[in-house]
Amino acid sequence: MRLEWLEDILAVIETGSFAQAAERRLLTQSAFSRRIRQIEAHVGAELFDRTRKPVELRRVVRERHARIRELADGLQALRGEFQRSGRESGNRIVIAAQHSITTAIAPGLVARLGAESDDVALRLRSANRDDCHLLMLARQADIALVYDSPADPLPAPQGFVERRVVGHDVLRPVAGPALAARVADDCDCAAPLPVIAYPADVFLGRVMARGGAIGANAPRPRRVAAETALTLAALNLAEAGAGVAWLPGSLAADPLRRGALVGLDAVLPALPLTVVALRLVGSENPAEARAWAALCAGALVPGEADGAQPAAPDG
Numbered sequence: 001m002r003l004e005w006l007e008d009i010l011a012v013i014e015t016g017s018f019a020q021a022a023e024r025r026l027l028t029q030s031a032f033s034r035r036i037r038q039i040e041a042h043v044g045a046e047l048f049d050r051t052r053k054p055v056e057l058r059r060v061v062r063e064r065h066a067r068i069r070e071l072a073d074g075l076q077a078l079r080g081e082f083q084r085s086g087r088e089s090g091n092r093i094v095i096a097a098q099h100s101i102t103t104a105i106a107p108g109l110v111a112r113l114g115a116e117s118d119d120v121a122l123r124l125r126s127a128n129r130d131d132c133h134l135l136m137l138a139r140q141a142d143i144a145l146v147y148d149s150p151a152d153p154l155p156a157p158q159g160f161v162e163r164r165v166v167g168h169d170v171l172r173p174v175a176g177p178a179l180a181a182r183v184a185d186d187c188d189c190a191a192p193l194p195v196i197a198y199p200a201d202v203f204l205g206r207v208m209a210r211g212g213a214i215g216a217n218a219p220r221p222r223r224v225a226a227e228t229a230l231t232l233a234a235l236n237l238a239e240a241g242a243g244v245a246w247l248p249g250s251l252a253a254d255p256l257r258r259g260a261l262v263g264l265d266a267v268l269p270a271l272p273l274t275v276v277a278l279r280l281v282g283s284e285n286p287a288e289a290r291a292w293a294a295l296c297a298g299a300l301v302p303g304e305a306d307g308a309q310p311a312a313p314d315g
Contacts, residue, residue: 096141167275180262
């Protein structure tokens with residue numbers, strides 16, 4: 001049983017509701033519910049009585065509150081001892097970031113920290129947004145770097161979490177040159193638009209659906225040509241001409257400059273993204289402090305691609 005799973009169960013026991021537990025764990029209610037089902041699938045038993053409204057803990061879980069707390073505290077203490085030992089000896093910093101953010105910030109952050117000190121070891125962990133949160137809360141990562149969006153906002157920060165906006169990006173519609181020309185020239189929008197979609201249960205999938213890039217709110221019919229949870233895979237598919245992909249501008253910058261991709265912002269919706277850094281209050285790790293200062297100083301998280309202009313409709 002993972003420590004963060006024990007802490008998820010404790011959050012429900014100690015707050016009395018899924019909604020308050022999700023807020024305490026800095027997750028949306030839907031993301032928290034998915035995690036609870038994942039825990040139940042792992043242990044092979046239902047921990048909550050969903051026949052009751054609101055959902056209630058089963059008695060077997062309530063009766064083991066003290067035992068779960070003891071296990072969680074023990075694992076947290078042991079993990080902290082191991083991590084302190086490793087960081088004291090290696091001055092190590094762990095950053096959990098969404099996959100496309102990792103690609104964008106890693107070179108600049110490594111260069112900045114290396115210029116300031118040659119004894120800092122940086123480890124980057126790529127994960128989805130919910131897991132980045134949990135890695136930070138469980139102290140498996142010193143800093144979490146995640147996207148925020150009006151279409152899928154982050155939960156309100158708690159008093160024990162420090163939160164800073166460190167960059168801005170945009171989810172841009174892009175396609176290979178041949179497909180981009182056809183899309184821009186299709187004034188009547190009659191033909192379904194082939195798109196590279198993200199799964200509905202991941203962050204970028206939710207942003208696309210709620211922002212009108214795909215689904216019922218889209219201004220023209222769509223046809224899902226391929227689906228992937230990985231932005232790098234979406235980029236490769238778009239370059240191959242498989243469909244229109246919505247990519248973070250920082251990730252699409254190079255292929256846009258090279259002409260391998262063409263921006264379609266003029267004819268399809270682009271969706272704003274904010275890059276947010278999160279960390280627990282009260283850290284005494286000097287390497288973390290330097291990394292946090294470097295992130296907050298800016299210039300490490302690229303925004304929209306420089307010089308990458310959206311395609312204008314032909315004719």
